[in-house]
Amino acid sequence: MKKKIPLREIALISVMSAAVYATSAFLQISIPTPITATRLHMGNVMCLLSGMLLGAWQGGLAAGIGSIFFDLTNPAYVSSAPFTFLFKFLMAWLCGKITAKSRPKQNRFLLGATSGSVLYVTLYLSKNFITHRFVLRLPLSAVWLTTSQKAIVSCINAVIAVCVAVPLGLSLQPIVRRLYRSGR
Secondary structure (H helix, E strand, C coil), X not given: CCCCCCHHHHHHHHHHHHHHHHHHHHCEEEECCCCCCEEEEXXXXXXXXXXXXXXXXXXXXXXXXXXXXXXXXXXXXXXXXXXXXHHHHHHHHHHHXXXXXXXXXXXXXXXXXXXXXXXXXXXXXXXXXXXXHHHCCCCHHHHHHHHHHHHHHHHHHHHHHHHHHHHHHHHHHHHHHHHHHHCC
């Protein structure tokens, strides 16, 4: 017997996917650097929030879908779309797994958001290193320079994401839980 996904779950995944896409596309600051342009954006906030509010699997889907739509609508990121889907899915999935467990709530939200962000930064920087060193065959010094620059911006993004997502998640979770229970 197949398990059906309730329409409200599909709607919440869709809304959070749209929020991930919109915050990735429109709430960003590009930072020109000597090597490449980097950007600070609020997409990771919504990825973490997806995990907190929808749980591991649904939150992961929302984060991955919203992020892959952003990559597919921006020519600079099309080639990395599959990685983005996977990495953002895993960020929200881990956050959702941790926030659904144990007490007290504030600590698990902080732990979940931090863990999801650290996982994403690790995956993103590893992919960057491997791509630049082994695919593009750049000299190791250039790879370290590029990766360290991206690490600084990614860590700033991660801290911002945790600082914004945790209070949002704590305040919005009761509302989302009521939506799930009431069937509205």
